[in-house]
Amino acid sequence: MAPGGERPLPERLLAVATRLFAENGYEGTSVQEIVESAGVTKGAMYHYFAAKDDLLYEIYHRLLALQTERLRLFAAGAGPAEERLRAAAIDVIETSLAHLDEVTVFFRSMHLLPVEKQKAVRAERRRYHETFRTLVEEGQREGTFRAGVPADLAVNFFFGxxxxxxxxxxxxxxxDAGSVGDYYVGLFLDGLRTDPDGSQG
Incomplete structure (x- = not known):
């Protein structure tokens, strides 16, 4: 935190931009509105963010970085793959709902990012999905999940x-967020599990 408990300026700008993008849309929000709401000048904003689309990219990049770090911990942990996949899947739902404005803004507005930033985001998401997929594949090797279900399809189904x-x-x-996580993850894992007798369903 900055002196006096105030948020550092980049954090304040991101918080204001997230709120305004969620309320008014990315295209419906001007840089002037962002800086006025944050109580700074355009020059101060441009010191940290060269353009409005840098704010949009950073909003999602930070959330995805948080979720990626947490996923890596689940993936590298001990215990059966199903337990770690359950924990990771619940976590992505709960962190997404805890940052609902960020998620909403991004999926409404990703197509408005410059091409290079869209490519960067897709690469980050692909790495995240690949790590998630390794847990599905591990469960398939253990015989807990049906081997006949393509792991990529299962991951895309869940994240869709x-x-x-x-x-x-x-x-x-x-x-509440916890209930949504339990229901979604229950449906996801029920679709992956082998039958109780060990058959592939």
Missing amino acids: AVHQISTWWHPDGPL
């Missing part, structure tokens, strides 16, 4: 569902 949560879930709704 996760990315849709921001279109319908609200913190004040009937389901």
